[in-house]
Amino acid sequence: TQLLEQSPQFLSIQEGENLTVYCxxxxxxxxxxxxxxxxxxxxxxxxxxxxxxxxKKLKRLTFQFGDARKDSSLHITAAQPGDTGLYLxxxxxxxxxxxxxxxxxxxxx
Amino acid sequence: xPEVTQTPSHQVTQMGQEVILRxxxxxxxxxxxxxxxxxxxxxxxLVSFYNNEISEKSEIFDDQFSVERPDGxxxxxxxxxxxxxxxxxxxxxxxxxxxxxxxxxFGDGTRLSIL
Numbered sequence: 001t002q003l004l005e006q007s008p009q010f011l012s013i014q015e016g017e018n019l020t021v022y023c024x025x026x027x028x029x030x031x032x033x034x035x036x037x038x039x040x041x042x043x044x045x046x047x048x049x050x051x052x053x054x055x056k057k058l059k060r061l062t063f064q065f066g067d068a069r070k071d072s073s074l075h076i077t078a079a080q081p082g083d084t085g086l087y088l089x090x091x092x093x094x095x096x097x098x099x100x101x102x103x104x105x106x107x108x109x
Numbered sequence: 110x111p112e113v114t115q116t117p118s119h120q121v122t123q124m125g126q127e128v129i130l131r132x133x134x135x136x137x138x139x140x141x142x143x144x145x146x147x148x149x150x151x152x153x154x155l156v157s158f159y160n161n162e163i164s165e166k167s168e169i170f171d172d173q174f175s176v177e178r179p180d181g182x183x184x185x186x187x188x189x190x191x192x193x194x195x196x197x198x199x200x201x202x203x204x205x206x207x208x209x210x211x212x213x214x215f216g217d218g219t220r221l222s223i224l
Contacts, residue, residue: 030208035215042113042200042215043152088152095140095157095207096165102151 003027004091004100012106016078021103023089024071031092032065032072036085037102043088046074079107115201115216122191123224130186130219132201141184142202142213143176145169152200158184159207188221196223 031050035043049065056063062075089100114133143155156166175187202213
């Protein structure tokens with residue numbers, strides 16, 4: 001089983017602050033996906049990164065895939081209460097996907 | 110926007126009984142997946158399915174589990190003889206292609222409670 005560790009596990013910040021969430025593994029993945037999950041719902045895909053070193057931006061969210069394709073980060077600028085949720089990374093290899101341990105983000109108005 | 114739908118949203122079953130969880134993937138998708146999430150734990154891969162057969166499965170997916178695409182739209186997960194530790198949220202997902210590069214679209218899950 002390939003392990004994806006996310007840090008921090010819990011994060012509580014004030015509205016307007018910046019934050020970074022990390023997803024690390026000792027394994028190489030062909031792609032890495034970031035999801036957000038709300039309580040009682042399934043994960044919703046935010047982005048897929050495929051190339052080592054790739055950076056993708058989605059409004060205030062910036063995603064980076066590590067050069068070695070073993071790790072990734074999610075940076076949120078000027079966090080808003082609507083960003084509150086569980087952020088999950090998932091590494092793809094073949095047709096099997098390994099989810100990270102998750103980061104629970106709370107943005108306080 | 111097309112979405113993956115799962116039924117029922119909540120299933121309560123006695124230990125030892127068989128249970129079938131149902132999913133309708135997005136219509137033009139070719140790859141289908143089942144995941145489970147035990148309360149407070151991470152999402153775990155169970156199985157992927159393509160071209161009417163299992164393409165990969167995890168160690169969780171033992172011979173108590175089976176999947177089927179009985180018609181052109183449904184994708185089902187059967188647990189033959191449920192155990193207490195099968196209690197979890199079960200998520201179905203589908204993607205247009207495999208290999209991990211195409212986004213997976215998830216349903217809202219079925220909460221399975223084993224008594």
